[in-house]
Amino acid sequence: MIIDRLCEEVKKYGPVCVGLDTKIEYLPEYLKDKDISDSEKLFEFNRKIIDDTLDTCACYKVQIAHYESLGLEGLKAYSETLKYIKENNKLSIGDIKRGDILSTATMYAKAHFEGEFEADFITVNPYMGEDAISPYYEYIKSKEKGLFVLMKTSNPSSSDFQDLEVKDEKLYMEVAKKIESWGEEFVGQSGYSSIGGVVGLTGAGELINIKNELKNSFFLIPGYGAQGGDPKVLKQLFKDGICAVINSSRKIITAHKNVDETETFSLCARKETLRMREDIGWEK
Amino acid sequence: MIIDRLCEEVKKYGPVCVGLDTKIEYLPEYLKDKDISDSEKLFEFNRKIIDDTLDTCACYKVQIAHYESLGLEGLKAYSETLKYIKENNKLSIGDIKRGDILSTATMYAKAHFEGEFEADFITVNPYMGEDAISPYYEYIKSKEKGLFVLMKTSNPSSSDFQDLEVKDEKLYMEVAKKIESWGEEFVGQSGYSSIGGVVGLTGAGELINIKNELKNSFFLIPGYGAQGGDPKVLKQLFKDGICAVINSSRKIITAHKNVDETETFSLCARKETLRMREDIGWEK
Structure with missing residues (x-):
């Protein structure tokens, strides 16, 4: 199970997931000015950050919207980045949040677990129910792939629907329990399932609630850093072992801004990754 | 407002939306064997179907997963298809069902309302709440764009969460009402909003319930045809005028299978579009 490999990586390198939500405006000036295509610029930026953070993080999350917004050129950089992560024997999360009916989800599975956009894990949206998720199961079984399904997201409007009361609890908890039940058959030796959940750090109470309610779910936690989540919550979450990235x-990836606009931008990224790892209380 | 233009198209050509969920296996043999790239094959297939259905349908929906599954080559055909629909002065729906936090949704808006993947409407997922939708508002206002947000989907597992009881009604109704409220500021002269809803025909009762509850929402209705929805429901829905595609x-797009594997496949598509238009009770 791929989740066992992710747990190993967390043990070795800590639970930081480096998010490559790369935009042209984030690039240092020398790279912006270089006489190569936008696709090559984005990839060079990501490649250098990967090179300098390999031994500081558990995995990389590549947010596809940032590449989609640049059309085919952008998606070429998305593809190159995923390939480079794999070549370096690191794990990737394709942050695509897709969700569609069975026949269409089958096409998304083919798109993101095979071929040019292949990632180890992808994020998916649960609103359409299990048959929007089940087409990925055969890839989890036979191709060592994994999912992170949205449980409680990190944005302010997540309360619009996710906090509605359903059967005496919040909708997000009902969704989280259902996702854990889908993942039961994919629990690995680590005790965690290759179907994990996305739970935002910004809703600290919800994260602890979900953790207390579920047994086998590993979490992908956004909301640290620019989104302002509190790292103290993580120390509480990790008191019995690390169950998240x-x-x-x-x-x-913008740690170099206002500091350094040269080729050492990736060392700024490394420094911030190490700082974050300490901030969230990880010790080898 | 773009929705007014869609209403005009429905009046002129009927409410059929031709779904270009094109797969290589759907292509007639002569086209499969042609010495051109897969991207060119997919585009040639779509182009011919568009040519022969222009005066029989309101718009085209292009399901991006089918193209994503073929990587960059596939997405090139997706892009070409959207451009061709525009060149022919017809409306397109990019069926992408994206949904993400504000900063990421801003990138999806850029990706699908500008540049290579530009469509007139896109489909989006509401699970993350309004700030995952609001980045599209400025495009609705200033660039004549529109959304179809998932209200009640056509797949069997849509009941997993969408049918849960919330405040004495089903979650999908709560979601539908909230989506209508987001769309209030985008109501055009037609009386409909440029933020519409996706409601499956397969849940016939739900479609009528939602229609009775909402005032200004125009619908994109999947579930007819291969998914087995009952067209009688549409006659009931349209008793006071057509409010949907x-x-x-x-x-x-597979009407030619078992009948015709030659260049006239697009005429088979035309015939099925006309048959469907009659089946759902449209009269000019």
């Missing part, structure tokens, strides 16, 4: 994107 | 994909 914590993503930071902007704060890591 | 009804999508059919496989049944239209």
